[in-house]
Amino acid sequence: MSTNIIRGMDHVGITVSDIDEATRFFADAFGAEVIYDSVAPSDDDVQGEEPEGILNLFPGTKITTVRMMTLKHGPGLELFEMKGPQQSQPVRPSDYGLQHFAVYVDDINDAIRLFERAGGKMFTAPQPLMFPTEVGENNFFCYGRTPWGSVIELISLPAKLPYEDHTSLRRWKP
CATH class of the missing domain: 3.10.180.10 (2,3-Dihydroxybiphenyl 1,2-Dioxygenase, domain 1)
Structure with missing residues (x-):
């Protein structure tokens, strides 16, 4: 299989304890900007066996917010705020x-x-x-x-x- 299909790094995923604090930090420190929320704070939490299996989450973990940010150059930043029984x-x-x-x-x-x-x-x-x-x-x-x-x-x-x-x-x- 050829590696010619690989273009580069798309994004870095980071789990944070407070999505708003992390968003402010990346905006203030690096000029990052919010592109969109895949899961908004006002949405129902994403939870259950399906996301646990897909993302290999500890059972009972709830995804409360997922936010994609962009830097001027380089990969995006995908921030995850999750609440779980074991972190x-x-x-x-x-x-x-x-x-x-x-x-x-x-x-x-x-x-x-x-x-x-x-x-x-x-x-x-x-x-x-x-x-x-x-x-x-x-x-x-x-x-x-x-x-x-x-x-x-x-x-x-x-x-x-x-x-x-x-x-x-x-x-x-x-």
Whole structure:
């Protein structure tokens, strides 16, 4: 089977504790905009065996809101507000599974100010990229936590990356 049918990442799904808080955060921190609600807060909750089976939800979980947002560049953000009898805290980068997504920024210091003003908390100041394949002048990153606990990386890569000398393949940049 050919992979020529693959175009790229469509969206990132994030379960949040408060859909309105998360919407404000992504709008304030990244300029994200609401496209539509697949399940509006005023709709009946989506629940039962069918969504539990389709989405592998813990039995008894109710989907209260699903909202699709857009960023200026890159994949969409699909926010899920769910209430269930068993929910875990967001993972740390050392846990198995999807543990963060990165947002490419032109000015990492301004992006940090927006992130924190929106309610997020950065773990550190911007750091030079740590892997030899990514070092370069003004190539910086930093990780932070959203108000509900998910981890987001801010990254800026204005300089040529050393890996580019060894392959014609390139990382995506807006």
